[in-house]
Each structure stands twice: as structure tokens, then as C-alpha cells.
Amino acid sequence: MRTGRTLTALAAVGLLALTGCGDGGTTTGGSGPGGIKPPRIDKLAALGAGEGQVNVVAWAGYVEDGSTDPKVDWVTDFEKQSGCQVNVKVAGTSDEMVTLMKTGEYDVVSASGDASLRLIYGGDVAPVNTDLISNYKDVFDGLKLKQWNSVDGVAYGVPHGRGANLLMYRTDVVKPAPTSWGAVFDANSPYKGKITAYDSPIYLADAALYLMKHRPELGIKNPYALDDKQFAAAVDLLKKQNELIGEYWSDYTKEVQAFKAGNSVLGTTWQVIANLATADKAPVEAILPEEGATGWSDTWMVSAKAxxxxxxxxxxxxxxxxxxxxxxxxxxxxxxxxxxxxxxxxDKNHCATYHAEDESYFDKVWYWNTPVQQCLDGRTDVKCKDYAAWTQAWTTIKG
Known part of the structure; x- marks a missing residue:
């Protein structure tokens, strides 16, 4: 499952500090501001004989060979059919993935959006020749050639999956049922002390998304592109919310137990957490609020030094x-x-539960991106706060 996925501070990353990502899930890739492009690296021209092994960096749960659960294994058959032994290194953060890939010891990585552009502009991953990947043609179009996996229409990876950060609540306690993220930011909330939020600096984007819809005078166009005034507003909102928070979460199992016990009754979640809580007989519902949500889309990328x-x-x-x-x-x-x-x-309802085929649903999701000084919304007359500033602010927010 999605364990250990807390995002940590991002160090300055050379060229990436000058480049931008994009907005939402509907924009295609492109070069950075001023036409900045990644280092020129050739993609594989033709598929040759396998080398006998492949060294993989991945999130926990992405590479299962039956050792976790004998019934969960999509590696063994691959090894038999391909002759490629899979050696996996599980990483807990995007920073760790970037560091590992820079060593040149790993061939492929399952990178989230906050890591993928760093790897691309750092010259650590190569463009992918999708003609050599027969299953690429069947990938949802809504995941192809986006900012986090392409540049100027050139694919730098293969989309793995996606999900949204949702609002979950106890149906027996929280009434009426919430429809907006305002439920977790209401200073007069009757659920003070039982509200929860994701424990990461990236959560600033959730506050920015709320402000984008409810304080239009701030001019926020992208929740990952915040100038000084916009950033201060998001920080202020989260400082006020901190007084309502019972606990922040990063471990999905702990959030399941908190909602089951009633220690948490309202807050951010993932669909899988809602499913597990429901399976444990907790009376919960999870929704995509009217403002939309942040989310993630991971990409398999091949090392430039594979x-x-x-x-x-x-x-x-x-x-x-x-x-x-x-x-x-x-x-x-x-x-x-x-x-x-x-x-x-x-589970024949899996894709319906996770909205896999509903592009209108994911059009409302702002996938995680790396905030940089060059504003991701295209502005050039101001500087935006980078992730180091987000990390520093998160420390003050939590107190």
C-alpha cells in the first residue's frame, strides 16, 4: 500500500530551479521558461537482448513478487518470460528516488510528479521510445505527454497510475455532509480537535486550491505557483487550521484507525484509506469536493545511465x-x-471506484508538481516560492 510517502524538503536542483511545470491534468508538456530544455540524451533506438537483470527504484507496493503476500505477484512471471531478474530498492520519498537515480546504479524508477522533472532536467533519465513499448498505445490519453512525463511532446516515461486526495468524513458525526474543503478550514468548526490533514509541505497546495476558488482576488491560477502574497495567504490559512487539527497523518494505517476510533472525523484522505476504513466497519464517506483536489500521477522512467x-x-x-x-x-x-x-x-468495480475511465473527474485534479521560483503558471514578472520555502513554512505551521 501507499506507505512512507511523506514528501520531504527539496534541495536546490540546478537547472530545474529555472524551469516550470504546468497546471492541472489537461496541459501537455513543453520546454521551460525561456526555451530551457533538458540535456540532449538519445533514446533507445531498438530493443535488443535482455541483460539478465534490471535494477528498480520504486514505491512500496509497486514491485511485488509474492514475498509480501503469496497471492500478490506480478514479478515472477515477468522474470521467467523475460529472463530479467528484478532487483528492487524501495524508496520512501521522492528526494530519495532522485538521489538513488543520480548514482547511476539503477535502471528504472517509479517517479512522482515532484521528482520526474528534476530527473529530466538533471539529465538523470532518458527520453523513452514508446514505439518499443507495445502496451503504451493502451494507456489513457489523459496521462500521456503531460508536464511531469514529457518535454516538447517527447515522452520521458510510461504512466503507471493516478489518484486524488479526497475529503473523508464520519457520516454519523459530520452533518450535514460536506461538499467543500471549507469544512476543514472553518475556524468555528464543531469538529475542532478531530480534523486531520496530510503531513507534508505539499499540503500547502491544498490550501492554495481552496483559496483559488474562494479568494479570487489573490489571483491564484495554479496551486503550485504562489508568489509572496499568495503564499502568505496559504500559510495563514493553514496556521489557523492548525488550531483545529487533532493530528496530521502520513501513515495510511494510522488514519484508518483514527477514523475507526472516532479520533478523526473529517479530513484529507486517499480512496484506498476510505475503502479500508469502510471494510473495518467505520461509517465513512470520501468525496471529491466542489473545488477539485490535488493528486498524484506516477511515471516509470529509464535512467540515462542504465x-x-x-x-x-x-x-x-x-x-x-x-x-x-x-x-x-x-x-x-x-x-x-x-x-x-x-x-x-x-474486483470488477475497481475502475469505477477509482474513476479510472472518468477523465472529467481527473480534469478536477491538480497533480503534484515541484514548486520553483520560476512560476509554474507562466508569470515572469514575479518570483514564486520554491519547495524549500514551502518546507520552512510547514515547520512554522505545525509549530
Missing amino acids: KHPNCAYRWMDHIISPKANAAVAEWFGEAPSNKLACAETA
Whole structure:
């Protein structure tokens, strides 16, 4: 499951500090401001013989060989069919993934949006020749050629899956049912001390998203692109919210227990957490509020220094194949990237539950991006707060 996924401070990352991402899930990739482009790295021209192994950096739950649960295994058959032994290093943060990939010891990584552009502009990953990946054609169009996995229409990875950060509440306590993120920011909330929020500096984007809809005079166009005034407003909102918070969460199992026990009755969540809480008989509902939400989309990327590029390509093709993609999506708790995976899930309602085929749903999701000084919304007359500033602010918010 999605454990250990707390985002930590981002150090200055050379060229990336000058580049921008994009807005929401509907914009295609492009070069950075001023035409800045990634280092020129050739993509694999043709698929050759496998090298016998592939070294993988991945989130927990993305590479399962039956050792966690004998029934959960999409690695063993791949190894038998490809001849590529999978060696996996589980990473707990995006920073750790970037550091590991810079060593040149790993061939492929499952990068989130806050890491992928750093890897691209840092020259640590290569463009991907999608013609060599047979299952790429079946990936949802809404995940192809986005800011976090492409530049100037060139793919730098293979989409793995996606999900939204939702609002969950106890139906027996929180009445009337909330429809807005305002429920977690209401200074006069009757649920003071039982509100929870995601424990990460990236949560500033959730506050910015709320302000974008409810304080239009601030001019926020992208929750990851905040100038001094906008940033101060988001920080102020979260400082006030801190007085309402019972506990912040980063471990999904702890949030399940908190809602089950009633210690938390309202706050941010993931769909998989809502499912687990419901399975534990907790009376909860999770919604995508009227303002939309932040979320994530992960990408498999191949190292620019890959020692086993042919096995890396075989792995990327395998992990987005219908059966494997369905298996990992169910185990991890997310929407698969391959549209054919929906017919392969054990739970035939999985794709409906995770809105896998509903692009109108994901059009409301602002996928995680890395805040940088060059504003991600295209402004050039001001500087925006970078992630280091977000991290410093998060410390003051929590007190």
C-alpha cells in the first residue's frame, strides 16, 4: 500500500530551479521558461537482448513478487518470460528516488510528479521510445505527454497510475455532509480537535486550491505557483487550521484507525484509506469536493545511465500490461494507467471506484508538481516560492 510517502524538503536542483511545470491534468508538456530544455540524451533506438537483470527504484507496493503476500505477484512471471531478474530498492520519498537515480546504479524508477522533472532536467533519465513499448498505445490519453512525463511532446516515461486526495468524513458525526474543503478550514468548526490533514509541505497546495476558488482576488491560477502574497495567504490559512487539527497523518494505517476510533472525523484522505476504513466497519464517506483536489500521477522512467536498458524497457512494458497494471492498481489502491486493465481486475468495480475511465473527474485534479521560483503558471514578472520555502513554512505551521 501507499506507505512512507511523506514528501520531504527539496534541495536546490540546478537547472530545474529555472524551469516550470504546468497546471492541472489537461496541459501537455513543453520546454521551460525561456526555451530551457533538458540535456540532449538519445533514446533507445531498438530493443535488443535482455541483460539478465534490471535494477528498480520504486514505491512500496509497486514491485511485488509474492514475498509480501503469496497471492500478490506480478514479478515472477515477468522474470521467467523475460529472463530479467528484478532487483528492487524501495524508496520512501521522492528526494530519495532522485538521489538513488543520480548514482547511476539503477535502471528504472517509479517517479512522482515532484521528482520526474528534476530527473529530466538533471539529465538523470532518458527520453523513452514508446514505439518499443507495445502496451503504451493502451494507456489513457489523459496521462500521456503531460508536464511531469514529457518535454516538447517527447515522452520521458510510461504512466503507471493516478489518484486524488479526497475529503473523508464520519457520516454519523459530520452533518450535514460536506461538499467543500471549507469544512476543514472553518475556524468555528464543531469538529475542532478531530480534523486531520496530510503531513507534508505539499499540503500547502491544498490550501492554495481552496483559496483559488474562494479568494479570487489573490489571483491564484495554479496551486503550485504562489508568489509572496499568495503564499502568505496559504500559510495563514493553514496556521489557523492548525488550531483545529487533532493530528496530521502520513501513515495510511494510522488514519484508518483514527477514523475507526472516532479520533478523526473529517479530513484529507486517499480512496484506498476510505475503502479500508469502510471494510473495518467505520461509517465513512470520501468525496471529491466542489473545488477539485490535488493528486498524484506516477511515471516509470529509464535512467540515462542504465546498464540494463533492454530489461528496463521490458519491465516498463510489463508493468503497464493489462494484467500486471490491474494487479498493482488493486494492491496499491489507485486507478490503473492502461485502459484494458479495467477488464482484468479481481474486483470488477475497481475502475469505477477509482474513476479510472472518468477523465472529467481527473480534469478536477491538480497533480503534484515541484514548486520553483520560476512560476509554474507562466508569470515572469514575479518570483514564486520554491519547495524549500514551502518546507520552512510547514515547520512554522505545525509549530
